[in-house]
Amino acid sequence: MALRFYNTLASKVEDFVPLHDMEVKMYVCGPTVYDYCHMGHARAYVVFDTIRRYLQYKGYKVTYVQNFTDVDDKILKRAAEQNVPPKELAEKFINAYFEDMDRLNILRADYYPRVSQNLPAIIDMIKALVDKGYAYVSDGSVYFSVDSMSEKVGALSHQSYDALKVGARVEVDERKRNPMDFALWKASKPGEIISWESPWGPGRPGWHIECSAMSMTTLGPNIDIHGGGLDLVFPHHESEIMQTEAYTGKPPFAKYWIHNGFLLVNKEKMSKSLGNFFLVRDVLKKFSPDTVRFFILNTHYQSPLDFNDQALEDASRGLERIKNAISGIEARIRSPLAGAASIPGVPERLSESKKRFEERMDDNLDTREALAEIFELTRDVNRWLAEGDMPADQWKEVLDLYGIYSDVLGIKWTGSMEDLFASELLQLIVDIRDAVRKKKDYETSDLIRKRLKELGITIEDSKEGTKIKRI
Structure with missing residues (x-):
């Protein structure tokens, strides 16, 4: 079976064929660093880390980029509340991000571009869009004209221009020609404590343009995979498509758009206003990182994931079943029974397990079914442990297969x-x-x-x- 992913751009599962043979350029939208990471972040970054790991397992050379939005209204507001410089606040939460994600065994990206370090590229891109007639200046701010790329509206949400225009929550702004137009550059407001000079006066970039510029700076005008949460489809990712393809004239900006589903808490969307907001570091005080990762991957990445203590307790018990079997294998390797003989059919079962695992991962990264196969193997391992023994080198082959699954899923069966x-x-x-x-x-x-x-x-x-x- 060929490797397949659900492509939001095409609204269907498609064979994965990168732009260049066996090379993958992958960009994932990173956090706005004004607070600690929550479980929604954990889900997204575990999912895309697993996609990256599996691509590498399949032999692809992956260049993985994830940005930090360190210039934003929320950062300025939080910095003012705490009476600290915005840069200092952002740095604090970038460091906290790495602490949390390292604990979840998420591989470090190849590049972590920051908005504050890419202002020249962002300004150059905005200037080019103005010069080409895709954007306009109004009272010191710059807006992208959605009408100029109206054929791309709804590219990911698959809704019509009129439907999106009616449903959009857009504040009335007399500086805009169209309520759907979005800011590429925001003019400084009186009293704002951070700004940069630009051809249009002091200000700072809009959210959407930042990702386009940072993606192009690190990966070039066309990439294979652009990832993020389902909540980013509109307007963020659709805006990225419009402005990037207007700038480069080389569609598609991204060949595959992959989005993970929402995180729910007791069947309600996680929200600070509902009081069901959970930080990663708080959850890790009660559950191990491997349990959290196992919990996330035991649901298909596109499906809603319902977060609750009972589900995590169930994940912990499931993980322990696998760990106990592996402990048994390790004990047999250390102290094999006298006169141990090979158990018939073990090599064939290991080969079958690996094949099934790959088929399920190839099928739109079905980690839930991949874990089901690991449980099936574990049942057989427990039977082998109970019924007899094998030479240490044969037990080592079983352990090596679990090692492959660990590397792909990022779950440490044997711990630190x-x-x-x-x-x-x-x-x-x-x-x-x-x-x-x-x-x-x-x-x-x-x-x-x-x-x-x-x-x-x-x-x-x-x-x-x-x-x-x-x-």
């Missing part, structure tokens, strides 16, 4: 170095318990078992040795 240290320490405690049992010191043995159970760990004594499980 700290987890490894904890695992070794736990094994030491179990070995001590085994030693005291051999001396028939059952009081100490039972005490160790009891204390481990209080920590969420059970130990089972069997003919094959002591087995460790997480509750």
Whole structure:
């Protein structure tokens, strides 16, 4: 099966054929850095990180760009409220972004362009659009004329020009020729604490033009994938198409537009006004990063994702099933049973699992079904562990397949170095318990078992040795 993605531009799932063989240019809209990242950010960036990982697994050379919007009305307002320079506020939340995303095992982008560092390119692009007649100057601001690219209106939302015009929430602005026109450059208002000089006077760029300029600066006039949340389809991404293609004259700006679905909280859209707004760092105080990532990927990226504690608890239990199986494999590799012989059909099952996993990922990144295949494999692994043993090198082949799945999905089945240290320490405690049992010191043995159970760990004594499980 060919790799396929749902392309919002075409309104259907299409075969993925990049502009240049085995090379992918990918731009994903980044956060406006005036606050800590919320779970909506986590979903988007986990999804596009997984797309990038899978493309790389398939052999593509991916150049991945994600911007930071560090110049914005919200940043200026928050900076004024906290009495700090806007640049300092933005820097604080950029650093916080990296802390949160690193914990979620999101690979660093190749480039992180910032608005504040790309003003010359943004101004040059606006100037060219004015010169070509696609934009106009009005009272120190510059607006893009939607009528000049009316054939591109609705390119992603697939609504008519008239329908969008009626439904658009646009403030009345006498400086605009058309209420649908959007700002490329905003003239400074009295008392604003940050601005840049331009041919039209002091001001700062509009939101839409920033992404177009930063994408072209890093990736050129045409890219393969442009990604973001479903809420960005209109007006942000449609505005990007209009202004970029007007500037370059080389459509399409992006060949594939991929959007992840909304994050819901108890079946309502996450919103500060509803009080159901969750920051990534707060969620990570209760659940592990791998659990959060597993939870996100256990729903298809286009579907709404309902965030609640019960769903995360379920994800945690599901993840533990896989981790327990892998712990069993690792134990067999360390201490294989005497006289172990190959279990028939294992190589064929591993090959079948890998094929099924790839088919489900190829089919519009169906991570939910890909995880279902990992659960199917885990059931077989648990049966192999219960019924017999294999030579260590054959167990290693099973472990290597889980390693492939880990690399693609970004989920660490075996944990970090700290987890490894904890695992070794736990094994030491179990070995001590085994030693005291051999001396028939059952009081100490039972005490160790009891204390481990209080920590969420059970130990089972069997003919094959002591087995460790997480509750």
